[in-house]
Amino acid sequence: MHEGIRIQADTDGTFTLYSDSRVILRGLTRERAYRLAGRLGEFVEY
Incomplete structure (x- = not known):
């Protein structure tokens, strides 16, 4: 299932992108x- x-906010104030429960990138600013x-692609959760 796709x-x-x-996007998940992390406790250190950065954001992590996930796709199909796999991490794409960590340590991003909210804007980035x-x-x-x-x-x-399409957002499913913010």
Whole structure:
């Protein structure tokens, strides 16, 4: 089952992008996380 792109806020104030429960990138700023997620595909959770 394809989940799409998910953004999670981390305890250190950065954001992590996930796809199908796998980490794509960690340590992103909020702006960068949303920009990359928008380029990669559909959001399923913010």
